[in-house]
Amino acid sequence: MAQYIDTLSAARIAAGIKAGEFSAREVAQASLDAIAAREDAVQxxxxxxxxxxxxxxxxxxAARAAGGELPPLAGVPFAIKDNxxxxxxxxxxxxxxxxxxESVYTATCVQRMLDAGCVPVGKANMDEFAFGxxxxxxxFHPTHNPWDTERVPGGSSGGSAAAVAAGEVPLALGSDTGGSIRQPAALCGVVGMKPTYGAVSRYGVVAFGSxxxxxxxxxxTVEDVALAMNALTGAGKDPYDGTSQDCPVDFCEHLNDPIEGRRVGIIPAFMEAEGLTPEMRxxxxxxxxxLENQGAELVEVDLPHLDAAIAAYYVIGPAEAFSNLARFDGIRYGYQEPDCANLDAQSSLSRxxxxxxxxxxxxxxxxxxxSSGVYDKYYYAAxxxxxxxxxxxxxxxxxxDVILMPSSPRTAWRHGEISDPTQMYLADLYTISINIAGNGGVSVPLGLGADSGLPVAAQLVGPAFKxxxxxxxxxxxxxxxTDAATGAPALSVAPAFAGKGGELA
Incomplete structure (x- = not known):
């Protein structure tokens, strides 16, 4: 019976290739076929x-035919955020x-996915320089949410999230500066993880806020994300990234352990925050x-300075972005304005x-x-x-042990529905503080909202390097x-895209 790539997890694909159920070329071609069939709608x-x-x-x-040991994600297609x-x-x-x-070298994170056997199928769309x-x-073009193509997929890693949600690839890489993995994961109904700062090398990733x-x-699935984390961190500290740290753990080792007796923190103020919709709550x-039914204890915790998170982020982030993007001046890097009278004009017009x-x-x-006189007042305070x-x-x-909170205050909104930049910034209310502190966070899909019929999600946040x-x-x-009958997670590929391309023989 025919199978479709959008029905298979990364773990299932890797196991199937290892067992000879299908070849890596068949899987790669199925992914490419799914992209060809679905990209007009998703982009x-x-x-x-x-x-x-x-x-x-x-x-x-060839490695399998030669009897060689296959790496853990051998033959699994993945998408790469275009930064x-x-x-x-x-x-x-x-x-x-x-x-x-044209890339003249390969980012460490991408290389480690390749070393784990993953197959690169393309570069995913994003908000420009991850701002959004x-x-x-x-x-170049917007990306559309596979659950409703009139709506946004979130950002800035919206292309990566949409590619997984549309069944084009089972895995994708994104970057997260203030929620840019977790928020689009929530809006698209997939699992998305921001590791602890320093856990994954940033060498070869174009910087927004360093x-x-x-x-x-x-x-x-969570297992697929754990397998990807093993690939991203398994080779240890990257000497090319001074912030990179060793993470000597197997992320799959205790994945299915019970949580009985563990404690889950709840922040009451977050659950009453303005803008949180009833269905997300x-x-x-x-x-x-x-989690309580599985034996975890719910405890209230307080983050008294959380109100300052968005303000601090929108000081630190733009300051670091200004520094990082100064190199794109039309002289050393980037678009070059033609026919300029001098270098000053060329740099100014190119930017x-x-x-x-x-x-x-x-x-x-x-x-x-x-700038002078402003730095002390705002940057130090941030x-x-x-x-x-x-x-x-x-x-x-x-x-x-962990804190449970929303990933996003609402489900996906329509393209153009929010035009005020400050209102857009508030969409990151539940994600920004984790980047400020440097902790890890993961967004888990919870099914479809009763009011909107769109994906809803929750976020789990852990201590640094936990x-x-x-x-x-x-x-x-x-x-x-999980669906007890099928074993499928709460959400799979968006229904409109199921069966459109991606067939495996």
């Missing part, structure tokens, strides 16, 4: 790489500024009951015409915040707030929501 990709994908798949098949370098592709950051930039929560700020950015995986409350509105807005804000928020989380974890424990709770939550 998750900026570049599809069939030659790279099939060549990588053939190497897996991560891969030789043989362009790395555009969804910006005209880098429209023609919708993927609408891409200079003290906030972290690379992480999207998957259909109900979903998180249902998640809390499920004016190469960057989009949101990229300009954040860089101008960063320039102002770092860093002090960061210290207090980090201490709040550390204090909370003295009372609990990401394995966090995934154990995420797996418990997923286990409680």
């Amino acid at each position: 998750a990709f900026l570049q599809v790489c069939p030659e790279l994908a099939l060549a990588a798949a053939d190497r897996v098949d 991560m370098n891969l030789v043989g592709t362009r790395t555009t950051c969804a910006s005209r500024m880098l429209e023609n930039y 929560s919708t993927t609408d700020s891409s200079a 003290s906030l950015d972290q690379v992480g995986p999207f998957g259909r 109900a979903a998180v409350e249902a998640a809390a009951r499920e 004016a015409h190469g960057f989009g509105p949101e990229a300009k807005r954040r860089q101008m804000l960063g320039a102002y915040l770092l 860093q002090k707030a960061r210290t207090l928020i980090t201490a709040d989380y550390a204090s909370a974890y003295e009372r609990c 990401d394995r424990t966090m995934l154990m709770f995420a797996r418990a939550l997923e286990r409680g929501l």
Whole structure:
């Protein structure tokens, strides 16, 4: 009987290839066929790489034929957010500024996925330079939510989330500076994880906020995300990234352990925050009951300085973005304005015409915040707030193992529905503080909302470098929501895309 790639988890694909049920080339071709059939509606990709994908798949098949030991994710297709370098592709950051930039090296995170046997099928769309929560700020085209293509997939890693939700790939990489993995994962109904800061190398990833950015995986199941984390961290500290740390754990080892007797923190103020919709609140409350039914104890915790998180983020983030993007001046890197009288004019006009509105807005804000007389007033205050928020989380974890909260205040909204940038920034209410503190967080799909019929989700947040424990709770939550008849998680591929391309012989 025919199978479709969108019905298979990454773990199932790897096991099937190892057992000879199908070849890596068949899986890669099925993924490419699914992309061809679904991209007109979803537009998750900026570049599809069939030659790279099939060549990588053939190497897996050759290794199997030779009797060699296959790596753990051998033959599993994956998508790469387009701020991560891969030789043989362009790395555009969804910006005209880098429209023609050809990668001259491969990011460590991408290389480690390749070393684990994964097959690269393309570069996923994103908000320009990762500035946004919708993927609408891409200079090339918006990405659409597979559950309702009139709605946004979230951002900035919206292309990666949508590609998994549409069944085009079982795994994808994204980056998360203020929620850019967890928020689109929630809106698209997939699992998305931001590891602890430093757990995954950022070498080869175009920087937004260097003290906030972290690379992480999207998957259909918690197990798939755990397998990806093993790939991303298994080789240890990256000497090319000074913030990289060793994470000497197997993220799958205790994944199915019971959570009986463990403690889950609840923040009452978060559950009453303005903007949290009733169906999102109900979903998180249902998640809390499920964890309690499995023997976990719910305890109230307080983060007294949480109100300062968004303000601190929108000082630190733009300041670091202004510094990081200064190199794209039309002289050393990026779009080059033709026929300019001098270098000053060329740099000014190249930046004016190469960057989009949101990229300009954040860089101008960063320039102002770092200017003389302003720096002391705002930037120092933001860093002090960061210290207090980090201490709040550390204090909370003295009372609990993980904290449960919403991933997003609402389900996916329509393209163009939110036009005020400040209102858009508030969409990151539940994710930003985790980047400020540097902790890990994972968004787990909980099914469809009763009011909207769109994916709802909850977020689990753990102490720094306790990401394995966090995934154990995420797996418990997923286990409680699994369809007992089929063994499928709460959400699979969006129904409109099931069966459209991607057939395996």
